[in-house]
Amino acid sequence: MPKENINSGRKPNMALRIIMIVFFSIIGIVLVLPFICNFVSTFKPGNELIRHGLNLEISSENFTLANWKYLFGGTTSYFTWFSNSMLLTVLQVVFTLAISAFVGYGFAMYDFKGKNAIFICVLLIMMVPFEILMLPMYMQIINMKLVNSFAGIILPFVANASSIFFFRQYLLGIPKSIIDAGRVDGASEYGIFFKLILPVMKPSFAAMGILNTMGAWNNFLWPMLVLRDESKFTLPIGLNTLLTPYGNNYDLLIVGSFFSILPIFILFLFFQRYFIEGMTAGAVKG
Amino acid sequence: MIKTLKRFLYNQKIAPYIFILPFVLIFCVFFIYPMIYTIIMSFQKILPGENQFIGFSNYSKLFRDSVFFKAVANSFVYMVLTLVLLIPFPMLFACMINSRTMAAKEFFKSVFFLPALTSVVVAGTIFRLAFSESDSSLMNQFIQMFGFAPIKWLKMRETGFAVLLLLACWRWTGVNMLYFLSGLKNIPEELYESADIDGANSWAKFAKITVPMLKPTIIYVMTISVYAGLAMFTESYMLWGGNNSPQNIGITIVGYLYRQGIEKNNMGYASAVGIVLLALAMVLNLTQLKINGLFKKED
Numbered sequence: 001m002p003k004e005n006i007n008s009g010r011k012p013n014m015a016l017r018i019i020m021i022v023f024f025s026i027i028g029i030v031l032v033l034p035f036i037c038n039f040v041s042t043f044k045p046g047n048e049l050i051r052h053g054l055n056l057e058i059s060s061e062n063f064t065l066a067n068w069k070y071l072f073g074g075t076t077s078y079f080t081w082f083s084n085s086m087l088l089t090v091l092q093v094v095f096t097l098a099i100s101a102f103v104g105y106g107f108a109m110y111d112f113k114g115k116n117a118i119f120i121c122v123l124l125i126m127m128v129p130f131e132i133l134m135l136p137m138y139m140q141i142i143n144m145k146l147v148n149s150f151a152g153i154i155l156p157f158v159a160n161a162s163s164i165f166f167f168r169q170y171l172l173g174i175p176k177s178i179i180d181a182g183r184v185d186g187a188s189e190y191g192i193f194f195k196l197i198l199p200v201m202k203p204s205f206a207a208m209g210i211l212n213t214m215g216a217w218n219n220f221l222w223p224m225l226v227l228r229d230e231s232k233f234t235l236p237i238g239l240n241t242l243l244t245p246y247g248n249n250y251d252l253l254i255v256g257s258f259f260s261i262l263p264i265f266i267l268f269l270f271f272q273r274y275f276i277e278g279m280t281a282g283a284v285k286g
Numbered sequence: 287m288i289k290t291l292k293r294f295l296y297n298q299k300i301a302p303y304i305f306i307l308p309f310v311l312i313f314c315v316f317f318i319y320p321m322i323y324t325i326i327m328s329f330q331k332i333l334p335g336e337n338q339f340i341g342f343s344n345y346s347k348l349f350r351d352s353v354f355f356k357a358v359a360n361s362f363v364y365m366v367l368t369l370v371l372l373i374p375f376p377m378l379f380a381c382m383i384n385s386r387t388m389a390a391k392e393f394f395k396s397v398f399f400l401p402a403l404t405s406v407v408v409a410g411t412i413f414r415l416a417f418s419e420s421d422s423s424l425m426n427q428f429i430q431m432f433g434f435a436p437i438k439w440l441k442m443r444e445t446g447f448a449v450l451l452l453l454a455c456w457r458w459t460g461v462n463m464l465y466f467l468s469g470l471k472n473i474p475e476e477l478y479e480s481a482d483i484d485g486a487n488s489w490a491k492f493a494k495i496t497v498p499m500l501k502p503t504i505i506y507v508m509t510i511s512v513y514a515g516l517a518m519f520t521e522s523y524m525l526w527g528g529n530n531s532p533q534n535i536g537i538t539i540v541g542y543l544y545r546q547g548i549e550k551n552n553m554g555y556a557s558a559v560g561i562v563l564l565a566l567a568m569v570l571n572l573t574q575l576k577i578n579g580l581f582k583k584e585d
Contacts (some may be wrong), residue, residue: 012387020388027379028397031456034412035400037424041415053423054415099308106305118306121313128317129517129567131540132560135547136320136327156316159309189301218405221520225548236407243411243527254415257408264403272396279402279461280468 038258042067046250067255076249078256080231081238085260088223088234089216092154096212097205100160104167105193109179125161130222138225148228153219163208166281170204171197210271211278217264235260328557337554344558354559356534357542358566364447364538365515368454372462373507379459380466381496395467398460410524413453414440440525443535450536453521462507469503470496505578509571516567519544539563 037054043063071078107119130137137156146152174197182192220236227233233241239260242253268275294300328345331338348354379398383391401409416424417439426436439445477495486494497504519540523529526536529545537545539559547556 017387017389020382020385021390024379024382024388024394028394031398031401031460033424034409034416034456037416038408038412049415051420053418053420053426054412055422055424055427057422103306103309106302110302110305112299112302115302118310121317122309125313125317127513127568127571128321128564129513129540131517131519131543132564132567133317133320133324135543135553135556135560136323137316138548139323139553140316140320156312159312164309188296189298190296190304193305214403218407220406236405239407239411240524253411257411261404261408265400268396268399268403275399276395276464280464 035261038254042255042258044254046252046254049250049254067251070251071255071259076252077230077233077238078252081233081235082260084232085217085234085236086263088150088153089213091150092157092216093209093212095154095158096160096163097209099158100163100208101167101198101201101205102193103159104164105171105197107164107168108171108174109176109197122161122164126165134222134225141226147226148232149226150232152226153223157222160212162281163212166208166278167201167204169281170201174200206271206274207278207281209278210267210274211281213267214264214275324557324560327554328561330554332553340554344555345562347555348558348562353534353537354542357537357539358562360447360535360537361516361518361539361563364450364454364518365512367447367451368458368515369508369511371451371455372458372511373504375455376459376462376507377466377500377504380463380470381492383463384467384470395460395464398463400460401457402461404457406520406524409453409457410521413449413456414525414527417449440536441532443533446525446531446535449525450518450521453525454518465503465507466500469500473499501578505575508574508578512571512574513567516563516570539566 033056037056040056040058041049041054043058043065045062045064045066048062070076107115107122141147141152141156144152146155178196178200179192182196187195218236219234220240223234224237224240227237230238230241235256239253239256241247242249242256295304327337329339329341331340331343382388383394388394404412418426419436419438419441420426421430421436423436425439430436437445439449473496477499478491481491481495517540518538522531522536522538522541523544525531529537529541529549531537540563543556543559543563546552546559
């Protein structure tokens with residue numbers, strides 16, 4: 001349990017505690033301010049935003065629910081983008097977790113020729129920023145006729161290096177005796193993975209699932225390269241088009257931006273622990 | 287036939303290769319191949335239907351390209367400043383949150399993490415509008431309270447950069463703080479207890495125990511920040527609404543790669559930009575890791 005209780009012989013300094021809480025509260029307010037600005041502005045007409053920028057002011061004269069009605073009115077592509085984002089996120093997370101766990105198991109539980117060399121390749125992917133390879137990858141996707149498809153977005157990242165690394169790390173902590181017991185019972189190598197190992201991996205799936213969900217929901221650059229048709233756009237790409245001179249639509253932009261944060265925000269409220277676990281997984285072992 | 291295949295696939299010696307096969311396939315198709323392809327393209331002029339080998343021309347052109355140097359300078363300055371801002375402060379905040387004096391720790395951890403939930407599109411849009419040049423934008427209202435005149439934030443290099451950095455700090459302070467908090471958990475309490483017995487003050491404990499023990503976390507955060515900083519693009523893309531900032535004040539290496547490759551369809555030249563970025567990132571991080579002595583002790 002919390003370490004700080006071990007030697008709580010000394011009483012914490014109350015004055016110092018208040019100063020620290022005030023200090024953290026001020027920073028906290030600054031960090032939350034952009035969200036509040038965004039929320040307040042959903043009740044103002046879009047041309048007000050273009051003229052005055054984003055601020056905290058709201059008066060009874062310009063208060064309006066029009067943006068929210070517009071959002072849910074069904075006259076925009078917003079909920080097409082929204083459901084595209086949902087579908088893409090679910091597909092990407094399911095495939096990435098399944099394949100990365102499968103691969104991570106191979107690295108954690110077996111000794112085989114070439115293992116170290118191949119594992120170095122996993123680390124290598126983490127060491128090379130994706131942006132360097134985005135052009136040849138994009139050409140590869142064109143060659144494979146996967147342009148403008150969700151498969152083209154998902155496939156290159158389905159054996160996700162950091163997820164493989166995390167699953168391997170997690171599985172190294174599981175006793176190999178489970179596997180030996182499985183073999184004695186006559187289970188096949190794959191049977192052991194699916195029937196015996198997957199159930200004990202549940203907590204690691206939660207952490208990686210959340211992390212990948214956040215990544216897929218917010219992903220922007222790669223989907224922007226792959227997708228062509230407006231009907232296939234995801235939320236970040238769709239929202240971005242609202243900023244361009246052609247699509248200029250601040251009424252939808254500001255309320256749509258705010259609404260697009262909500263799904264991840266709700267997940268965060270319920271699964272905070274896993275967000276933090278998944279996020280810091282890489283740093284723990286240095 | 288099928289039976290032999292099945293026996294082969296289920297063999298205990300073969301199974302591990304089946305397990306890692308998906309990774310190997312993806313690695314070859316979407317890493318090795320593009321990597322080789324981009325190296326080859328960097329020596330070519332890519333024309334529709336034919337690729338012409340032009341030796342080092344792309345590279346020699348690159349080293350005479352003033353916009354490219356501007357992009358390198360911007361990415362480099364951005365990276366250095368994110369290191370300066372996003373390592374010491376999150377570390378300090380982590381130590382404060384971790385101390386016995388602090389209360390409501392979980393609450394503040396969550397609040398600090400909130401900005402990381404946003405996509406770069408939403409975050410960029412909010413910052414772009416909050417720093418709009420109008421007198422009544424949030425930041426201009428704020429500085430006017432202190433008697434300053436409103437600023438056209440995104441029209442000048444210095445202020446534009448300040449907005450980029452504030453955006454980075456807003457989104458990543460909480461995440462880096464969490465990294466340091468998880469690093470702090472690994473420091474044995476006994477170290478502090480024996481320091482207490484020796485009569486060490488808080489500062490001495492911080493400098494002599496906390497910082498050295500956090501070294502692995504510092505190295506980790508530094509490594510990812512060097513890559514993220516040098517490869518930054520979408521933040522600038524969102525703030526300036528596309529890849530065009532006035533006088534290229536917000537251009538980055540990847541922004542230039544995107545402009546040449548996607549917007550101007552100049553794949554050979556863009557590939558050369560990518561290779562220079564890769565070299566830069568590798569050299570910086572290997573140097574950083576060597577200075578930090580990561581290669582010396584293998585444990």
